[in-house]
Amino acid sequence: MSGVLVVMETKGAGWHRMSFEALAAGQTLAAGLGVECSAAVLGEGAAIAGLVTELATKKLAAAWAVGDTLLEQYTADGWVAALEQLIAEVKPKHVVFPHTYQVRDYAPALATRLGEVLIGDVTAIRVDAQSGSVFVRQWMQGKLNAEYRHGGAGGVCVASVQAGSFRADAVEEGECEVKAFAPKLEAGKIRTKPGEAFREAAQTVDLSSSAMIVSVGRGIGEQENLKLVEDLAAALGADVAASRPICDAGWLPMERQVGSSGQTVAPKLYVAVGISGAIQHLVGMKGAKTVIAINKDADAPIFEVADIGVVGDLFEVVPALTGAIQAARRDANQG
Amino acid sequence: MKIVVAVKQVPERDAVVRVAADGRGVDESDVAWTMNEPDAYALEEALQLKERAGDGEVVVLCAGPERVQSTLREALAKGADRAVHVVTPESGAGSLGERDSLDVARLLAEAVRGETADLVLTGLQSDDLGAGQTGVVMAELLGVPHATLVLQVELVSGGIKVKRELEDGWMQQVEMPLPALLTVQSGGNRLRYATLMGIKRARQKEMREVEAAAAGKRVDEIVRVSPPVRVKQTEMLTGSADEIAAKLVERLKFEVKVL
Numbered sequence: 001m002s003g004v005l006v007v008m009e010t011k012g013a014g015w016h017r018m019s020f021e022a023l024a025a026g027q028t029l030a031a032g033l034g035v036e037c038s039a040a041v042l043g044e045g046a047a048i049a050g051l052v053t054e055l056a057t058k059k060l061a062a063a064w065a066v067g068d069t070l071l072e073q074y075t076a077d078g079w080v081a082a083l084e085q086l087i088a089e090v091k092p093k094h095v096v097f098p099h100t101y102q103v104r105d106y107a108p109a110l111a112t113r114l115g116e117v118l119i120g121d122v123t124a125i126r127v128d129a130q131s132g133s134v135f136v137r138q139w140m141q142g143k144l145n146a147e148y149r150h151g152g153a154g155g156v157c158v159a160s161v162q163a164g165s166f167r168a169d170a171v172e173e174g175e176c177e178v179k180a181f182a183p184k185l186e187a188g189k190i191r192t193k194p195g196e197a198f199r200e201a202a203q204t205v206d207l208s209s210s211a212m213i214v215s216v217g218r219g220i221g222e223q224e225n226l227k228l229v230e231d232l233a234a235a236l237g238a239d240v241a242a243s244r245p246i247c248d249a250g251w252l253p254m255e256r257q258v259g260s261s262g263q264t265v266a267p268k269l270y271v272a273v274g275i276s277g278a279i280q281h282l283v284g285m286k287g288a289k290t291v292i293a294i295n296k297d298a299d300a301p302i303f304e305v306a307d308i309g310v311v312g313d314l315f316e317v318v319p320a321l322t323g324a325i326q327a328a329r330r331d332a333n334q335g
Numbered sequence: 336m337k338i339v340v341a342v343k344q345v346p347e348r349d350a351v352v353r354v355a356a357d358g359r360g361v362d363e364s365d366v367a368w369t370m371n372e373p374d375a376y377a378l379e380e381a382l383q384l385k386e387r388a389g390d391g392e393v394v395v396l397c398a399g400p401e402r403v404q405s406t407l408r409e410a411l412a413k414g415a416d417r418a419v420h421v422v423t424p425e426s427g428a429g430s431l432g433e434r435d436s437l438d439v440a441r442l443l444a445e446a447v448r449g450e451t452a453d454l455v456l457t458g459l460q461s462d463d464l465g466a467g468q469t470g471v472v473m474a475e476l477l478g479v480p481h482a483t484l485v486l487q488v489e490l491v492s493g494g495i496k497v498k499r500e501l502e503d504g505w506m507q508q509v510e511m512p513l514p515a516l517l518t519v520q521s522g523g524n525r526l527r528y529a530t531l532m533g534i535k536r537a538r539q540k541e542m543r544e545v546e547a548a549a550a551g552k553r554v555d556e557i558v559r560v561s562p563p564v565r566v567k568q569t570e571m572l573t574g575s576a577d578e579i580a581a582k583l584v585e586r587l588k589f590e591v592k593v594l
Contacts, residue, residue, distance in 0.1 A: 101502050105483045108468035109475040117437045117554040140352045147558040191480035195508035248522030290591045309569045320580035328584050
């Protein structure tokens, strides 16, 4: 009971992009604690053979291939049963996951089966002599940071790390042994029948290549007020985007949503109007070069990532800004 | 069809949140409370399922102190048939803040067990602690299959078929037998408002209070809660709307160079 075990996630025939962020987190944690780090990948045996070989080129104690035909497609029941058995075999003190949608679907159940609680969506990990490993996660949509640690001396500490909190390119290279683990799974105990992934409609709005985006959130209040934002976008020559609640309400189509369940953007200019900046939104736009945030709440987390902030009434500031931009453009044309 | 909807009462989005005096929780003294939004979508899905089926019962469930009854009443006003309130102390031993996710899920699962529901729905996560675990942990404790991030539920022979959200705009159908537990993603439906008639009727509906079991030993421990340290240097602009607009235009011209 000492090491760190990282559970990698696959996507299609390759890796989920967050897997190596989790691996970097696991290696860092293991180094801090002075213990070994290993990693595991689950799937149908032949399908994961290449992936586990790649994993064996990292600085790890072991690369575990957890293979079974019942793991060909993800199910919570399959993953929980296989990982419960792997953890009993490897006996890690810490298990680290990437905080993906898939992990959110099964890791809390796995933790429950182990009599543990998942410390989920972790933004930072610290190791100190007094507390051991300490995990930071956000409360109140990012308005507070809460530091957690595992309570008991025994047991397993399970944690998942937030997208973008650790750098995939920080993973240390090395060499390790590939170990096969054959979990005992029963088809009858897998209760859900998953279908293939599909997309509702071809995405027609591609915001990923937009140079300028004006994005709107709950602060806009009413659908009728959207015109303020559309006018600002028109004056700038920017695309209009939104945070999830605006698309949930049907005020703008889902394909204009920026965030973890929408598009990831990296424009030269991102103007966030009435957006509080919940982490689900921030992960979609933190690649923007310059962020201007207009919000009435000075404590809104959007100001954490903004280059220029305006604490004020968007219903006054936005029309004034639209007017000033139009005037500046007119001057430029006459000049 | 009997559906239990587990809801949570959370601070309003615009609430000013301060760290509690002991540095390990949230100061709740000035907080205004509301129904957790993903849970409101779970309630909406339950009400629509019942309406489509033409019969059934929607039971709304919430754990917390006295104040959570306003959230339960709101659910009753929107159309839930009755409410179960698992009563916990306002603060100190046994209060929600002293319990970990596993312990809170245990309280809720215990209340669900008495109901023999076909379906248990809850929001995919709470807007306050954002752990996103309560539903999945309840499913494990109840020994029923589950799906998360659900947008639509359809009754099929032998159980249900749900549409769930995957990452990057992808979706997936999943089938499972009943009873089952689903965590609902926002946006699958439009939320309804309580009507005046609904609010009036809600007063007559049953609100059963159940004493919460004593808190178990926490598995995890909260060391410290603090406001985040700002990592980026944000230039804050002040003045009248026109002054701010002029300053912004200057930045857009000379720094961002888009005008």
